[in-house]
Amino acid sequence: MIRQRIAIVYHTGYGHTGRQAEAVGAGVDQVDGVEAMLLSVDKVERHWDDLHAAEAIIFGSPTYMGAVSASFKAFQEMTSSAVLAKGFLWKDKIAAGFTTSGSRSGDKLSTLIQLAIFAAQHGMHWVGLDLPPANCSSTGSEADMNRLGFWLGAGAQANTDEGPETAPPESDLATARYLGRRVALTTLQFVRGRQVAAAPSQLALATL
Numbered sequence: 601m602i603r604q605r606i607a608i609v610y611h612t613g614y615g616h617t618g619r620q621a622e623a624v625g626a627g628v629d630q631v632d633g634v635e636a637m638l639l640s641v642d643k644v645e646r647h648w649d650d651l652h653a654a655e656a657i658i659f660g661s662p663t664y665m666g667a668v669s670a671s672f673k674a675f676q677e678m679t680s681s682a683v684l685a686k687g688f689l690w691k692d693k694i695a696a697g698f699t700t701s702g703s704r705s706g707d708k709l710s711t712l713i714q715l716a717i718f719a720a721q722h723g724m725h726w727v728g729l730d731l732p733p734a735n736c737s738s739t740g741s742e743a744d745m746n747r748l749g750f751w752l753g754a755g756a757q758a759n760t761d762e763g764p765e766t767a768p769p770e771s772d773l774a775t776a777r778y779l780g781r782r783v784a785l786t787t788l789q790f791v792r793g794r795q796v797a798a799a800p801s802q803l804a805l806a807t808l
């Protein structure tokens with residue numbers, strides 16, 4: 601069976617967003633028919649062809665100063681010449697995003713919005729989270745998936761005095777796995793839908 605490639609392009613300064621990226625990849629790999637490819641932004645220049653060939657690209661950055669990190673921004677700017685100018689090469693791919701920061705909010709929404717705008721500029725289809733509100737009632741807790749309450753993408757929080765071995769916590773990694781799985785399932789729907797749309801319909805064949 602042909603497996604559809606889903607690339608996860610991310611930057612991590614201290615390893616926390618790297619843990620989140622691995623969790624997104626694990627979620628992708630839960631789905632038959634797809635495979636995750638993790639790619640750190642510092643290796644991207646050797647892997648443009650892999651990104652062009654992927655059916656979906658999931659973007660991940662730590663939140664630094666309420667925005668994507670400088671390294672991730674440099675990658676974004678490189679895509680102007682490496683992707684857009686070469687012919688809108690990522691148009692109609694599936695996209696999604698994730699971010700980790702030190703504070704529970706930490707202005708992560710700003711980073712997710714930047715990632716979604718970036719995907720829109722490339723003509724990609726953005727996939728958000730469909731998880732219900734969590735950690736917002738007397739029975740909710742920090743162990744809930746989507747405990748931080750994001751829908752545009754996956755958010756994670758890592759205590760700044762902990763290393764990536766223990767932060768972000770399992771609930772945020774589960775949220776990241778959930779996003780990866782959702783993107784994988786959506787990607788298969790798109791790929792199979794495109795195949796059906798490209799095939800001559802039964803109705804058209806009957807009228808020949």
Ligand SMILES: Cc1cc2nc3c(=O)[nH]c(=O)nc-3n(C[C@H](O)[C@H](O)[C@H](O)COP(=O)(O)O)c2cc1C
Pocket residue numbers: 611612613614615616617618662663664665666667700701702703704705706707757758760
């Ligand atoms: C330059 C810099 C700016 C930061 N800005 C924010 C911020 O705006 N909001 C926040 O909650 N945490 C902020 N942090 C904390 C990081 O988001 C946090 O340590 C995160 O886990 C780092 O992820 P990484 O290990 O993948 O680099 C900042 C850290 C650095 C080094």
